[in-house]
Each structure stands twice: as structure tokens, then as C-alpha cells.
Amino acid sequence: xxxxxAIIGSGPAGIYTAEALTKQAVVPLEVDVLERLPTPYGLVxxxxxxxxxxxxxxxxxxxxxxxxxxxxFLGGVELGKDxxxxxxxxCYDAVVYCTGAMLDRRMDIPGEDLPGSVAATDFVNWYCGHxxxxxxxxxxxxPEVAVIGVGNVAVDVVRxxxxxxxxxxxxxxxxDVLTRLAASEVKVVHMIGRRGPExxxxxxxxxxxxxxxxxxxxxxxxxxxxxxxxxxxxxxxGNVEVLQSWAARGLTGRPRRLEVRFWMRPVEILGEERVxxxxxxxxxxxxxxxxxxxxFETLPVGMVLRSVxxxxxxxxGVPFSETTMTVPNEAGRVRDREYVAGWLKRGPTGVxxxxxxxxxxxxxxxxxxxxxxxxxxxxxAPSAPAGPSGREPARRAKLDDLLAARGVTPVTYEHxxxxxxxxxxxxxxxxxxxxxxxxxxxxxxTAYDH
Ligand code: NAP
Numbered sequence: 495x496x497x498x499x500a501i502i503g504s505g506p507a508g509i510y511t512a513e514a515l516t517k518q519a520v521v522p523l524e525v526d527v528l529e530r531l532p533t534p535y536g537l538v539x540x541x542x543x544x545x546x547x548x549x550x551x552x553x554x555x556x557x558x559x560x561x562x563x564x565x566x567f568l569g570g571v572e573l574g575k576d577x578x579x580x581x582x583x584x585c586y587d588a589v590v591y592c593t594g595a596m597l598d599r600r601m602d603i604p605g606e607d608l609p610g611s612v613a614a615t616d617f618v619n620w621y622c623g624h625x626x627x628x629x630x631x632x633x634x635x636x637p638e639v640a641v642i643g644v645g646n647v648a649v650d651v652v653r654x655x656x657x658x659x660x661x662x663x664x665x666x667x668x669x670d671v672l673t674r675l676a677a678s679e680v681k682v683v684h685m686i687g688r689r690g691p692e693x694x695x696x697x698x699x700x701x702x703x704x705x706x707x708x709x710x711x712x713x714x715x716x717x718x719x720x721x722x723x724x725x726x727x728x729x730x731x732g733n734v735e736v737l738q739s740w741a742a743r744g745l746t747g748r749p750r751r752l753e754v755r756f757w758m759r760p761v762e763i764l765g766e767e768r769v770x771x772x773x774x775x776x777x778x779x780x781x782x783x784x785x786x787x788x789x790f791e792t793l794p795v796g797m798v799l800r801s802v803x804x805x806x807x808x809x810x811g812v813p814f815s816e817t818t819m820t821v822p823n824e825a826g827r828v829r830d831r832e833y834v835a836g837w838l839k840r841g842p843t844g845v846x847x848x849x850x851x852x853x854x855x856x857x858x859x860x861x862x863x864x865x866x867x868x869x870x871x872x873x874x875a876p877s878a879p880a881g882p883s884g885r886e887p888a889r890r891a892k893l894d895d896l897l898a899a900r901g902v903t904p905v906t907y908e909h910x911x912x913x914x915x916x917x918x919x920x921x922x923x924x925x926x927x928x929x930x931x932x933x934x935x936x937x938x939x940t941a942y943d944h
Pocket of ligand 1 (some may be wrong): 546600601642643644645646647648650687688689693694695696700759760801802803804842843844845
């Protein structure tokens with residue numbers, strides 16, 4: 495008898511969970527990875543910046559997992575719309591929720607909902623060609639924009655705003671988005687940190703890239719780059735050194751300029767019909783808390799991108815803590831036969847690889863809980879041999895029948911391969927890099943449904 499597991503979400507957490515199951519389980523296994531979109535890889539496809547090709551190459555590794563004989567991909571199937579938790583518990587022995595953190599956090603300041611004040615997550619989805627984000631969602635018609643936050647997402651967003659379309663031609667940015675980036679009128683990008691350079695969340699490698707842009711100068715104010723890092727980690731010392739070196743160098747007349755700011759917090763977004771300016775207040779730390787000094791500055795920006803962290807979205811019928819914005823769990827266990835992994839489990843922290851050990855912990859819990867029912871498991875034992883029946887074991891019929899009865903036709907892994915092939919062909923026809931993403935569900939459907 496096989497252990498049947500449904501994984502909800504095909505981003506890194508979901509696929510690492512599938513991998514951990516195939517490696518740890520010593521019983522025959524059937525893993526279905528259910529995904530709302532027609533495409534796998536979640537944040538690797540729709541969150542990692544298009545010019546970060548080495549991080550994006552993780553998709554090659556994840557692909558190997560999806561192609562394991564025990565694993566099946568079912569795209570276009572949404573929890574809460576096409577199936578509910580009761581259906582899943584009826585069709586599978588266990589369910590693992592891995593839907594990540596898809597929404598932005600808010601700043602709760604006046605003007606936050608003005609047109610032109612946008613979530614960095616939306617902007618990231620836009621340039622990554624997420625099907626929820628049409629090409630005309632962003633018009634870069636303001637000479638100055640502000641990005642709030644000094645984490646790695648802010649650095650990605652700033653870099654994409656600062657690069658020329660030519661620098662992004664070889665990436666997989668959808669052609670319509672590239673055209674809009676080429677028409678960008680942005681000249682100055684302000685990146686705003688509410689604390690000091692020693693508190694910034696970006697990593698050194700990512701920060702350094704901002705100093706190497708062909709099209710943009712970087713400016714840091716000398717007085718804002720001062721920090722005592724004698725007791726700080728190497729990473730923080732490195733960040734501060736780089737920022738201080740930028741503070742010491744002059745502008746070279748490049749067409750765009752990055753203003754990296756510290757000790758400034760946004761207090762209001764100003765404008766009548768859309769964003770016209772951003773009001774900042776200088777800050778200092780009082781007992782470790784960010785506190786306003788009463789000294790204000792107004793930036794004449796036409797767009798504000800909030801890059802102050804992601805948050806998870808509650809799943810219908812699944813427990814959720816509004817305090818931690820995660821699914822409450824013990825080492826991945828949510829309730830009987832329900833588990834969680836990734837950002838939905840621990841919050842939006844860490845690099846993609848962090849999800850591997852996170853998923854492994856959840857799978858250990860799952861196998862230890864279910865071992866009595868399925869003949870035992872020993873994580874230290876060698877992997878179970880691949881099933882002889884290829885990628886379509888018969889017992890999966892229950893979910894397939896249920897979906898068919900509801901008129902839901904899942905996007906198969908083979909369909910996904912057709913989408914990939916169409917993206918490679920598109921890149922060739924446009925004389926661009928390895929692939930160019932298809933934009934929108936209709937274009938994807940055309941790629942596999944002919
Ligand atoms: P993050 O690292 O948590 O950074 C959030 C930033 O927003 C911090 O600077 C934070 O400042 C600031 N912030 C929060 N609330 C604010 C407010 N109300 N007003 C002003 N500033 C505020 O989040 P992230 O950049 O979204 O990244 C999420 C995760 O993805 C991280 O683990 C990141 O490393 C990872 N990631 C990695 C890469 C890469 O490896 N290349 C790329 C993208 C993302 P405080 O510190 O003062 O709270």
C-alpha cells in the first residue's frame with residue numbers, strides 16, 4: 495500500500511517537500527504536487543530577479559524532483575476553489591501546505607492606498623511575468639521613485655529600475671514588460687532604510703551589485719553611513735564598508751542615480767489623485783526602538799514601492815495565526831494528517847535553500863506520525879526504489895475522478911514542458927536569451943492546447 499501525499503504549492507518549499515518524501519520514505523509513495531498556476535517553481539519563477547540567473551538555475555534541480563517517478567504535477571488546481579481540505583484528506587493520507595508568502599506587508603501610513611503606492615511584490619511579479627499581473631499594470635512615467643525598505647527584495651527592485659532594457663534583454667522578462675522598461679522615465683531611485691546601515695537586511699553580494707551598474711551612479715550621504723560595527727558580523731561590516739566607500743566617491747554622470755538613505759522613515763504619502771511626494775522623518779533609536787526626531791524631508795516621487803516584507807495568505811479551512819501570519823505548527827504538524835513547510839510555516843525569511851532543511855523537518859514529522867499506518871519509516875534508511883509503474887500509479891484515480899466531475903482539467907507536467915518549449919522558441923524568434931516568458935494564462939494555454 496502506497497503512502498499518498500498531496501503537496502499544495504509547487505514553489506521551492508513544495509518541491510523540497512516532495513524531494514524529502516522521496517528520499518526519506520521507505521514505503522511506496524505517491525506524491526501529487528497541486529499548483530494554482532499552470533507553471534511550477536513558485537518564487538523561483540515569479541520572485542527571483544530575472545538577472546539573477548544563477549539563483550534561477552535552482553529550477554533545474556527542482557525539475558529533477560518533479561520528474562521523479564513517485565511525483566506528479568497538477569497545475570491549474572486551486573485549494574478553496576477546485577478542491578477543499580476535506581476532499582484532500584479523503585483522497586490522500588496526508589496534506590502538506592506550501593503556499594509561501596504571496597502578499598506584501600503594509601506600512602500603515604496616510605496615503606498608502608493612493609494610486610502609485612504599490613507593493614514591491616506586485617512589481618516583482620510584473621517583471622517576472624506572473625499571470626496575475628498584466629503588462630500594462632505598471633507605467634514608469636515618474637522621474638523619481640522611492641523604494642521603502644533595505645532588504646534583498648528592495649535591492650532587486652532598485653536594480654531592475656536602474657538597469658537599461660538592453661541590460662535585461664538576455665533575461666526571461668516578458669517582451670511586453672521589457673518594452674515598458676525600455677520606455678521608463680525613471681532617473682532617480684531612492685531606497686529608504688528606517689534604521690542605520692548596520693541594521694540593513696540586504697546581503698553583501700546583492701548590495702555590491704548596485705555599485706556595478708553601468709547605467710546608474712550610487713549616492714550615500716556620508717553622515718548616514720556612519721556606524722559602529724566593531725562588534726558586528728562580517729556580513730554587516732562588509733555592508734557598511736561598501737556603503738562608506740560609496741559615500742566617499744563622487745557621481746560620474748550616469749543617466750540614473752540611486753540614493754541609498756538611512757535613518758529615515760516614511761510618515762505620509764502625499765498626492766491628490768496619485769502619488770506626488772513622500773514625506774520622511776529622520777529617526778534615531780531610543781531603547782532599541784525606531785523613534786522620530788521631528789526633522790522632516792519631502793521627496794518629489796511619483797511612485798512608492800513598499801518593500802517591507804512579505805506575508806502569507808490564510809488558506810481556506812486551514813488554521814492561521816494573524817499574529818505571526820503563519821500556520822501554527824509543531825515541527826511542521828498542523829493537525830492530524832495536515833502539515834506545513836516553507837514560508838507559510840516559519841515566515842518570509844532565509845534564502846531558497848533554507849526551505850530544504852525546513853521541508854525535511856516537516857517530512858520527518860509526517861513520516862514519524864504515519865509510520866504505524868504505513869509500515870514504518872527510518873530517515874536514515876536508504877531511499878525506497880522507484881515504483882515500477884512509472885509516473886501514473888492507479889490509486890491516484892480518486893482525485894482525478896473528483897476533478898473530472900467538477901470540470902477541472904489539470905495542467906500536466908507534459909503541458910508545462912510545452913509552455914517551456916514555447917518560451918525557448920519565443921526567445922529564439924526575438925533573438926533574446928535562453929527563454930522569454932509567456933505572459934498570461936491564455937498564451938500558456940495556447941502553448942499546450944493545440
Ligand atoms: P526583509 O529582508 O525582511 O527586509 C524588509 C525591510 O523592510 C527591512 O529593511 C525593514 O526594516 C523594512 N521595513 C519593515 N517595515 C517597515 C516600515 N513599516 N517602514 C519602513 N521600513 C520597514 O524582507 P525582503 O526584502 O522582502 O526579503 C524577504 C526574504 O527573501 C529575505 O530572507 C531575503 O533575504 C530573501 N531574498 C533573497 C534574495 C537573494 O538572495 N538575492 C532576493 C530577494 C529576497 P527593519 O529591519 O527596520 O524592520
